[in-house]
Amino acid sequence: xxxxxxxxxxxxxxxxxxxxxxxxxxxxxxxxxxxxxxxxxxxxxxxxxxxxxxxxxxxxxxxxxxxxxxxxxxxxxxxxxxxxxxxxxxxxxxxxxxxxxxxxxxxxxxxxxxxxxxxxxxxxxxxxxxxxxxxxxxxxxxxxxxxxxxxxxxxxxxxxxxxxxxxxxxxxxxxxxxxxxxxxxxxxxxxxxxxxxxxxxxxxxxxxxxxxxxxxxxxxxxxxxxxxxxxxxxxxxxxxxxxxxxxxxxxxxxxxxxxxxxxxxxxxxxxxxxxxxxxxxxxxxxxxxxxxxxxxxxxxxxxxxxxxxxxxxxxxxxxxxxxxxxxxxxxxxxxxxxxxxxxxxxxxxxxxxxxxxxxxxxxxxxxxxxxxxxxxxxxxxxxxxxxxxxxxxxxxxxxxxxxxxxxxxxxxxxxxxxxxxxx
Amino acid sequence: xxxxxxxxxxxxxxxxxxxxxxxxxxxxxxxxxxxxxxxxxxxxxxxxxxxxxxxxxxxxxxxxxxxxxxxxxxxxxxxxxxxxxxxxxxxxxxxxxxxxxxxxxxxxxxxxxxxxxxxxxxxxxxxxxxxxxxxxxxxxxxxxxxxxxxxxxxxxxxxxxxxxxxxxxxxxxxxxxxxxxxxxxxxxxxxxxxxxxxxxxxxxxxxxxxxxxxxxxxxxxxxxxxxxxxxxxxxxxxxxxxxxxxxxxxxxxxxxxxxxxxxxxxxxxxxxxxxxxxxxxxxxxxxxxxxxxxxxxxxxxxxxxxxxxxxxxxxxxxxxxxxxxxxxxxxxxxxxxxxxxxxxxxxxxxxxxxxxxxxxxxxxxxxxxxxxxxxxxxxxxx
Numbered sequence: 164x165x166x167x168x169x170x171x172x173x174x175x176x177x178x179x180x181x182x183x184x185x186x187x188x189x190x191x192x193x194x195x196x197x198x199x200x201x202x203x204x205x206x207x208x209x210x211x212x213x214x215x216x217x218x219x220x221x222x223x224x225x226x227x228x229x230x231x232x233x234x235x236x237x238x239x240x241x242x243x244x245x246x247x248x249x250x251x252x253x254x255x256x257x258x259x260x261x262x263x264x265x266x267x268x269x270x271x272x273x274x275x276x277x278x279x280x281x282x283x284x285x286x287x288x289x290x291x292x293x294x295x296x297x298x299x300x301x302x303x304x305x306x307x308x309x310x311x312x313x314x315x316x317x318x319x320x321x322x323x324x325x326x327x328x329x330x331x332x333x334x335x336x337x338x339x340x341x342x343x344x345x346x347x348x349x350x351x352x353x354x355x356x357x358x359x360x361x362x363x364x365x366x367x368x369x370x371x372x373x374x375x376x377x378x379x380x381x382x383x384x385x386x387x388x389x390x391x392x393x394x395x396x397x398x399x400x401x402x403x404x405x406x407x408x409x410x411x412x413x414x415x416x417x418x419x420x421x422x423x424x425x426x427x428x429x430x431x432x433x434x435x436x437x438x439x440x441x442x443x444x445x446x447x448x449x450x451x452x453x454x455x456x457x458x459x460x461x462x463x464x465x466x467x468x469x470x471x472x473x474x475x476x477x478x479x480x481x482x483x484x485x486x487x488x489x490x491x492x493x494x495x496x497x498x499x500x501x502x503x504x505x506x507x508x509x510x511x512x513x514x515x516x517x518x519x520x521x522x523x524x525x526x527x528x529x530x531x532x533x534x535x536x537x538x539x540x541x542x543x544x545x546x547x548x549x550x551x552x553x554x555x556x557x558x559x560x561x562x563x564x565x566x567x568x569x570x571x572x573x574x575x576x577x578x579x580x581x582x583x584x585x586x
Numbered sequence: 587x588x589x590x591x592x593x594x595x596x597x598x599x600x601x602x603x604x605x606x607x608x609x610x611x612x613x614x615x616x617x618x619x620x621x622x623x624x625x626x627x628x629x630x631x632x633x634x635x636x637x638x639x640x641x642x643x644x645x646x647x648x649x650x651x652x653x654x655x656x657x658x659x660x661x662x663x664x665x666x667x668x669x670x671x672x673x674x675x676x677x678x679x680x681x682x683x684x685x686x687x688x689x690x691x692x693x694x695x696x697x698x699x700x701x702x703x704x705x706x707x708x709x710x711x712x713x714x715x716x717x718x719x720x721x722x723x724x725x726x727x728x729x730x731x732x733x734x735x736x737x738x739x740x741x742x743x744x745x746x747x748x749x750x751x752x753x754x755x756x757x758x759x760x761x762x763x764x765x766x767x768x769x770x771x772x773x774x775x776x777x778x779x780x781x782x783x784x785x786x787x788x789x790x791x792x793x794x795x796x797x798x799x800x801x802x803x804x805x806x807x808x809x810x811x812x813x814x815x816x817x818x819x820x821x822x823x824x825x826x827x828x829x830x831x832x833x834x835x836x837x838x839x840x841x842x843x844x845x846x847x848x849x850x851x852x853x854x855x856x857x858x859x860x861x862x863x864x865x866x867x868x869x870x871x872x873x874x875x876x877x878x879x880x881x882x883x884x885x886x887x888x889x890x891x892x893x894x895x896x897x898x899x900x901x902x903x904x905x906x907x908x909x910x911x912x913x914x915x916x917x918x919x920x921x922x923x924x925x926x927x928x929x930x931x932x933x934x935x936x937x938x939x940x941x942x943x944x945x946x947x948x949x950x951x952x953x954x955x956x957x958x959x960x961x962x963x964x965x966x967x968x
Contacts, residue, residue, distance in 0.1 A: 445960045454961070457954070464953025467960060468904040471897075475879030476872070479589065488589040499872040557871055558864035562844070565859035 173242060180249045186226050191219070191257040203382060203532070213262055213297070213339050220260040220294030229292040230268075232425050233276060238289030244425035244485065255430045260294065266335075267291060268427035270417035271298035271344045275363070276426075278402045278410050287342070287363070299366065301331040301345035301388065302414075306582045308333075308545075309552045311346065311415070312356050312408060313571070315581070316390065318347040325349075325362065325400070327370075327393040333546075337366055337373050337386035344414075348576065350405050355576040359407030361414075363399045370394065380535045418547055419556075422497040423481035442529055444508070447515045450529055459515055466511045469504045476500050492561040495553040502544035502553075513537035587665045587833070588658075588882050598652040599662040602636055606670040612931050615671060615787045622781065623750050624788040625673035627705070633674060634705035638663055642684035642823065647699055649687065657823065657889035661830040661881065668834020671934040673788035675708055677827045678746040681820045682709030682755045686769060689808035689816050694769060698753065709769075710751035711820060712742035712794050714945065722947035722955065727796060729758035729766045736768065736806070738776070738796040744945065748772075748779045748792025755807065756796070757817055764811035770801050786941045787934060818896060821946060822888045825899035828942040829881040832910040835935040835942075836874055842932060843867075843917040863920060870916055873909045880905050897959050900952040907949035910939045 174182075204212065223229040224238070231247040233239020240246070272291050275284060290296045307313045316329025327347055334343065343364050350358030366373065370393030375383040402410040417424065442450065444466035453459035477497045483489030512533045513520050519527045520534030544550040558564045571579045591599065609629055618624055634640070641656035641663075643649025651659040660680060667676055683702045686694055686709075701707035712727075719726045727740025738758055745754070751772050760766040770777070776799030779792040808816050847858040847867065857863055884898040914936045918925035925932050943949065 443960075445957070445964065448957075454957075460957040461950060461953045463960065464900075464904055464956035467897075467956050468901045468953065471883075471901040472876040472880055472905045475883045476876035477879075479875060479879035479882070483589045486590055493875075495868075496872045496875050499869060500876060503869065503872070551865065554865040554868040555861075557868035558858075562867065562871065564847070564864050564867075565856065567861060 176245055176249055179246050180253060183228060183250060183253050186228065187253060187257055190222055190226055194256050194258055210339060216260040216262040217294040219258060220263045223260065224293045233288060233292065237284050238292045247425040251429050252431050254428060259428055259430065263294065263297065264427040265421055266300045267298040269421060269424045270300060270414050273417045273426045274344060274410060274414050275401065277413055283401065296342050297340040298342045298344060299334040299337050299340045301334060301343040303331065303333045305330055305332050305387065309549050312359065312411060314346050314348050314359060316347045318349050318360060318362065323397050324394050325397060327390045327395065330387060330389050332387040334386045334388065335384050337388060338375055340366055342366060346407060346411055351577040352575045354573055355571050355579060356408040358405055358576055359411060360404050361401040361407045361410045362395060363401060364393065364395050380539045416491060419498050420494040422477040422501060423484060423494060444511055444515060447512050447533065451515055451517055451519060453515065462511045462515055466508055469507055473500050473504045490561060492556060495556040495561065498548065498553040499550050499557065502550040505543040506540050509536055509540040509543065587662060587878060592653055594652045595659065595662060598659060599666060602663050602666045605633070605636060606666055606672050610670055610672050612934060615934055618673060618788045624790040630674050631705035634703060638676060639679055639683055639705060640703040642680055643687040643699060643703060647687050647695055649703060655889045657826055658885050661826055661885040664827040664830035665834040668831035668938060669838040671787065671835065671938045675710065675747040677824050678710040679708060680827065681711045681824050682753065684823055685755055685807060685816060685820050688819065693804070694807065698769065707752040708747055708750050709753040709755060710745055710747050712745045712754045712756045714742065714744060716741050716743040716793065722951035725757055725759045725765060727758045729760055731761060735800045735802055738768065738799045738801060740796050741793065743793035744782055744791035745794045747790055748794050749781055749790065754794065760811035762811055765813040765817055766810045767807040767813040767816060768801055768805045769807050770805050774799050774801060776800065786937050789941060822895050822899050824946045825903055826885045826888050828946060829884055829902040829906055832906045832939045832942045833877045833881045835939040836877055836910045836913050839914045839917040839932060839935045840870060840874055843920050846921060857920065866916060870913045873913055877906055877909060897956065900956045903947060903952040904949050904956060907943040911943055914939055
């Protein structure tokens, strides 16, 4: 990394840092807590925020700071992961296009960048960098959550086109997004990993019906899409026909590596690329009037401990993977910690909020929100691949423990037992 | 321990590892169980030759480190101490040496540093106090001015290697408020030591009573009444050593348990094939990486004397004090009955981690301290 940074045609890190610092001061608005990117909001607010983030992304692009490690020929800055780290440090305290980071830049743009043809990359990467395309993952299906290679959405070839039928689920914000990266089954007569292909598709077009799912906290961000005789050109296929799991393996890698990826902006101090924008535990204790309560002070100290532990573990694993001291499988450790530690943090906030977490006066709305977030607590161990999957990955692939037995290898996918259709 | 060591650091850590491997097999730890000192002075002098006691002293004062970052290098030694549950007063000796090097007069440095660094004399920090003053940071031992001298009155416990130590660094409350520190010979009249019992195999602690012990002005270390920053620095160094040592103990416990999981069969399968155990072990591995990350970050912040050093050592203690013990207890659980026998090695590392968890502030002390740090930082920014 440092060798690259010192190559004659690549700007050195200090000069980049000062140039970026000046540019940010001139061009990016200071962070506004009222605009916290992942708080609950009305649809109108949501659309306004997405439009705002498109504009912020465009500003970064115009300033030459979009897509730091993407090649210049695709509109990127052509710099190194070390430059991205500098940007991650310098952008703290500024607004940034949070809605563009995950999953648009990673896993989606990362996968397109690694597997797309030159033509596909020229079509989409610059458009993403300019803020014109927001991408979603068409990955999970109602019939199977963690077992993504068990996709049943089917694509059948028809001349230069593919006809897609099936359903995808848990796409965040598909209703305001532009494109989807879709894993589909193109062959039912071979074992499951050998019959998949990956496609790029426009979300808002005939043949796709986007349905919003209401979560128990009232959020309607997650969507389910129903694809009925959707026709897309073969030129929108990424990777080989039936070779989709080659793409899928990297796709999964990128999804597990969000805490250490250099494909997107992850302001220093945020654990998984997204600053949740909620109150700090110290702020919660103050709002709840409990800063003098020794029990509350223990919880605040514990919460801060876990935040630093998550940060330092993630940084260590990123460094270790970059220097090849740790295998790529170590990314699963970051995912386990993000799930387990954030679950505890949600619990601490709820404990600090006391009775106000379940019944609150209007001025205590922030405390009431924490009660509802506590109901959603396990989402942190579910979204982006469950922690159980990562525990399998870490124990089997990192530590070499025996693999779980499975019933879906070496048999045509058509013959594999499947869940009964649920919805 | 850091993943990326310079070749010099890797060699340095390897030398200590090899030395401990030769000198302190677990059979020796068991033999030392009833030894009053808990370690052999010749062993300690040889360790001093390897650099254990001089890393925090500048080259001008006769010390030096391999990387130029003595605190980080010391953390490498401490990690190995954890992995071997090694004997010897690594924590307290380094705190005293560093304190003299940092704030001592030329006379104090010349009179003390050569012996402290060579291991010829052992220095120990008399800081913690017994009930009801056991909360971290409480100092009730009084230093009173009388007849041109200071008179020390009060209790210090637990004091590491108090019976063995030739020199005490005493943290006392000054009459006009603030803290004053003294470096005094252990045989100063009025100072008496009673050995305590302890759960570690080789670390020893004593209860030191200061019964109107009179000491001269030349014993004052640093500014009278203004030793607060020095004490904080000493505490940070002690905590860096503890964090690395606990991480090392955790690392070794996990290593033993990994081997066990692969080699132990039940119902015709290795334990490592059971998902119920695999998942727990994956979590333990995750906590170990977090421990390594926090311990290394804390060492670097203390090395750099950064504004966040106090925050990081407390976060490290708050994390390791809980998770190192949880992980080591899980290691015991995975072993079944053999894991709670004296014959098995696991308890050696569990003992060391438990010892470290309770001294220089408990988890609860450090969580409270963290909250205070966050409050004061918020006030700074308002």
